[in-house]
Amino acid sequence: MTSHNNFQNDNFKYSKSSSRSFDDPSFNSQVKVNDLKKNSFEDSFDKWLEFVQWARWFPDLFYDLIKPETGGMRLDLDQRLFLRCMSRFVSTYGVFPRGFGKTMLELMSIYHTCIFFPDITIAMSAQTKENAASISEEKHNEIMKWFPLMKNELAKAPSFTKDSVEVEFKSGATYSILANSQTSKGQRRRRLNVEESALLDNFLFKDALEPVVNVPRRTIGKLATINPYELNGMINYLTTSGYRGSDEFNRILNMLDEMADLKGKIVLGASWELPCHYGRGETRNQLLAKKNDPTTSATAFAMNYESRWVGATDGALVNITKLLNLRTIPKPELECPKDKRGNLEINEYILGVDVARSSAQSNNKTAIVVLKIIRNPKGLIRQIQLVNIIEPPNGLNFKEQSIIVKRLFYKYGGNQDLSKSRVKAIVVDGNVIGKGLIDRLLEDVTDTDTNEELGCFDTINTDQKPDHEKAVKIIYDLTATGINDEIIRTFIDYVETEKLKLLKINDEIKKTSVHGDDSLVEEERARLHTQYLIDEVSNLKLKKTKNSITVEQVQKKIDKDRYSALAYALYYIFLFLEKEAEEPNTYEDDDEIVYY
Structure with missing residues (x-):
């Protein structure tokens, strides 16, 4: 799988004339005639190129391809849609309930990008680095368990500590973590995924997080050009719902308008009923019992499981x-x-x-x-x-x-x-x-x-x-x-x-x-x-x-x-x-x- 990274070399050229001639003084006459055949990689370049394009566009099918014959992770239809959106849009806002599996899919999307975009740097940010490190290690281990071939893509053993993560890939790509705080100011990554974005305020986002992806990725060839078709500066948001009137609620409303205007952004959402339909998370009876339990906060259930933004929009008591x-x-x-x-x-x-x-x-x-x-x-x-x-x-x-x-x-x-x-x-x-x-x-x-x-x-x-x-x-x-x-x-x-x-x-x-x-x-x-x-x-x-x-x-x-x-x-x-x-x-x- 790692050999296809060479397709990013913008200086690569191939033609029949590139074959060595028998008149070349340095030609070793002892080499067998069969060795004069074109390199198998060069011979299959068009097919490899088509494969890379296919794999970038269909991340779910790529994971199907490397899934072991027995065991492995079965992707449901909604999960496939989510993975494809994370690969095809410049910004995805996902509002999903607990038990949906959004963090697992998020890391799968990040690892898929690291394989197919050499030297890219991607970060996940959460409320604290400790939280980001904890969930990254847990989901990394699950990916390695369900897709054992992914281990071949790692350049070395990943580093997980209390407040840092570094996963290096053979493509030269690196995955790390950041915090949703001023400590991330001045950091640079090519793409960013924001966890629990409903807890963000717009000043912090504009001041510390949005500038993180200002510098686009360059190709790894001698020209080191910027691919105009690449989704540079991608920022994805994943969260359970929050409060109406908050900065993130307004961001979603703006993204819905940009989605309607075909500006490369998309908003996805679902309640507990979608993962429950596919048998993920708690059962319907368990969730309904939780909802009807008088000790359960109606607001907490609405945000955690129904993906409803709660509170007053107009005439709110305070901002x-x-x-x-x-x-x-x-x-x-x-x-x-x-x-x-x-x-x-x-x-x-x-x-x-x-x-x-x-x-x-x-x-x-x-x-x-x-x-x-x-x-x-x-x-x-x-x-x-x-x-x-x-x-x-x-x-x-x-x-x-x-x-x-x-x-x-x-x-x-x-x-x-x-x-x-x-x-x-x-x-x-x-x-x-x-x-x-x-x-x-x-x-x-x-x-x-x-x-x-x-x-x-x-x-x-x-x-x-x-x-x-x-x-x-x-x-x-x-x-x-x-x-x-x-x-x-x-x-x-x-x-x-x-x-x-x-x-x-x-x-x-x-x-x-x-x-x-x-x-x-x-x-x-x-x-x-x-x-x-x-x-x-x-x-x-x-x-x-x-x-x-x-x-x-x-x-x-x-x-x-x-x-x-x-x-x-x-x-x-x-x-x-x-x-x-x-x-x-x-x-x-x-x-x-x-x-x-």
Whole structure:
């Protein structure tokens, strides 16, 4: 298979006159007459050329050709179409569900290109190099297993490390990986495949990734020319779906227009039903059970399996791309951290609680957010970090919910002495049902698990009486009636100014279950609930009335509890904790001023 690479030599010429003559003084008369026959390669040049053209145009049939007689990988019709599009269009955007096998097909397409385009360099980019390296090694091993002849095309054993990949082919081509980040800026490859492109923002793409393929491949002959018919600068995008209104959603809309105008681009998509029809991935019954499971996020299922872009397109609450860019916090805080001496760090926390009470898992749930305030030396709030989100189990009565809230108060450095307390306020939704939780928070209570006394709290802004007068004034009873538009504007402002920061979300965080060490489980839950928060916000759109604004859900079955808890806490911070920078006093005291 490697010999056909010589066809890329643009200086190759063949004619009958190229045969050596018997009159040539250097001719060895001992050579047999049979050796005077034209070289078999030269004799079959036209056939080899036709084979290369055929193999480049039909990558699926090329894989059929090298598949072993027994075993090997059987390509389904949809997979064949996908492979052909990756070889024939200057840009392919594929939106496919989990279990489709898109990453395997992507690497098969890359390896096919490396064989038939000498000296080409191709990269796959993912959210992190670690993720790209992991999936590359796994899919490489599968290709070598299903198509053993591919091993003959490798120049040497491939290199796979934690954050790098290098696969060299006998054609001189090289496959490597990049990250969807600024670290890829300045890199150069001839073609690029972007994994999980729905998570990209356009600024990063334009600044760091798009320029990667600016330099086209040159042929390997003496002339080293650029083939005008080659798909130089190819960028392919592969992903599960994301949010409407995001940069990638708009990119797909633009590519659909370019596809209609025959500009060499194509958009492909499918739901879980297509791979399920061919027997790939989970069965129909398993997927339908997952869809109907009340613990499964409707948004996550729509994106992961139905390939539907979710959220509001017109009148969205916030720019979803900007919201996604707020995910910068590397790790959740499950409690107030301690310094080297074992003392609690000097932090400020605000707890926000949106209250619900229902035994049905499909109904609204109570949500608790933990916000950490970061100030600059002048005391101005620089960041508001959402370091944890907790969702108590449904069906708990108000007493049980109050115990959870009080436990969190002490975990984050809460103290009966407010001057020493790291928690500055607990903002509770006091509308109707929330009054029940506030009543319980004002009562003395014993922790049912540890038998510790959790005490009682008092409200900051109401005349309600706690069980005893020494209760810490920490509860802010927030009644949204009449101020809902102010709460919404405050939320929008903190997103737009990028003061609000969210937890980073792992690539596979859309899963709905976690296992392992308790602290790791809690961390993954915090990340999972951050994903759900983004789902909730993306599902909200602004609704304007004559005198105010409100939000409404695009899909009613998607809750907004986490958003509400966050919005209430942010509103409290805006009202009471924001302060203007103190201007330096440029004047001396009056008695020290000297008049001339």
